[in-house]
Amino acid sequence: MAEREHPRITGVHALSALGRGADALLAGVLAGTPAFAPVRRFDTTGRRVAVAATLPEVGTLADELADAVDAACRAAGLDRAGRAESALFLATHGGPRSLPAPGAASESDGGAEVPALAGHLARRCGLGGRTRVYTTACVSASTAVADAATLIGRGDLDRVVVAAGYLVEPDQYALFDAGRAFAADGAVRPFSAGRQGLLLGDGIAAVVLESAAAARRRGASAVATVAGWGRAGDAYHPCQPDPRGRGLARAVGSALRRAGLPAGAVGYVNANATGTSYSDASEAAALRVALGDLAGRIPVSSTKSVHGHALEASGLLELVVTVLALTHGKLPVNAGWLAPDESCPLDVITHAPRPATSPYALTLNAAFGGANTALLIGAP
Template sequence: MAEPADVLLTGVHATSALGRGAEAQLTGVLAGVPAFRPVGRFHTGPRRVNAAATLPDAGPLADELTEAVTAACRSAGLTALHRAEAALLLAVHGGRSVPALGAELAAATGFPAVRTYTTACVSGTNAVADAAVLLRRGEVNRAVVAAGYLVEPDQYALFDVGRALATDAAVRPFSAGRTGLLLGDGVAAVVLERADTARQPIAGLLGWGRAGDAFHPCQPEPKGRGLARAITAALARAGRDPVEIGYVNANATGSGPGDAAETAALRTALGPLAERVPVSSTKALHGHALEASGLLELVVTVLALRRGRLPANAGWLGPDPDCPLDVIRDVPRPAVTGYALTLNAAFGGASTALLLGVT
């Protein structure tokens, strides 16, 4: 019999174009209305695509991160003393300003130091996995992971020039006729605690897995072998069987090769069950928040499990023979079990899988 979770989530907060606060994310993904609109934050005249999921009143990233960490700590009941003894891990886009941003966030929220992650779209989930390791080793009793990305012109231009953005202004994960991804604002923070100190658990972080296949700087390995290893490692670390998984919040960005590779990974890791486990990608609603995507999707997944309703996969046009999965379409579906995987993949073949559970 599997052991109870020894790493627990006790506080969450998130902001995206769906709204401010964790409950706004849950309400938004269950409503199933994509948040994409023409970009007004900067000029997109030279670009092929003019659409993203942006929050109109978003402030500077430092302020948004401070708000997220403060709110998550408040929801977990962390005092100033708790924060002074806890670890703070931050996932953001790399650059010269990262050390200053991290120091500013730590000082503003009462943490002694910060560890930063700039590993592209697995930054947030890498930070969560490392926080869990710190907790299991007994190095700290509590850890806060924060992540943030606000759509800005440089990354927008890179994705547009690379022809990665959806030309029809819609993200259609696993669907026939999908044309690519769209970027979105995302700022999130979660509090993780050891089970012997947690007072108000929300969910358990049961297992995690990481892998890298180094297949190509940008293109996914077609058979998804790296992601499959990450999924298998998460299940093994948790002592769970694939039959227990009741939902997968997929990485699926709406790209042709990426969604097909993720499907192959699920079929490898879960076997025949892969065609029967409900799957959706909430990027079709809140967009791809790059370094913050994994943490935003973790929050959404936990809240959906607790509500017992699994978000539908927006943008669906029809089945793709390369993606034979049980994609949740049209309306949310009742959760059958309290266990879910949330998956993420990044440039260079990096992949992560987190296994979450609620009771």
């Protein structure tokens, strides 16, 4: 795909335990100070681990998603007519038990049909295009972005608002805790020796993607481009990735081929790395397969070490991080680092941010069931 045809990102917004808005997210990941703290949102009595990265004051999932979509549309300069021509792709774990009538207050979050939530958000935010929903675990949001980029690239759609949300709640928390997936020491240490597991975190994000032609027609400036994207499956194990990383490596290779770029063009990898022993080693192996000898020289970090794992929303939250890193020319820290692990021979960013030296970065995600995604983001 030629550069002029790359889908544009014209607006972004995010919420995490680091705060509200893109500025708070960027400042938090560059500071590298983890946001994990004791959970106050629900009772964790009897749980093995009792910490997560949660924002103290949050509304319902529906309200926070609506605010994020509105903020991203404003950042993109979309007026009412522009919104009416925009599709909505939503990635989330669940929604309110019931949805309010227009103008009424939202009710508490629970497990309603996600399509109902997508329709509610589209009406509430004035988005008149088609809606799609994604509930494919931790690649939900990145898959939505890849689909949006595909449909925009072939001319089926001019503009898509991709939104994603997860607010730490007791059900998923209990499942991960019972499965001993959480880091017992209360710290996420991607690619590091002594890593013990993941920790959950709040994540709400929205981005506006549109064709270059649509952006030009309304005089919109791009904050980034989606230069390439790739998806692949491991079919290896219900919960564990292929130890040789072959599925994720294929996704990375596909993203590079679609962009028409060599591995050497990549200047940063925002890794999926969750801080678990098995999956981090598998991801390091995937990068060695996909990037060859360059894998040990391209800067890598996982910002889950700061804001936590936002499950279905992770891909979009980390996409926003990657866009901001390229825009501001600073690469985020991989927090929690103790010492190198021989199974992860990568150039991990520790101690302080580094300057960006390339206009291209990869952001990677993986999910149970062997699903893998790679998004190649370019500076505008």
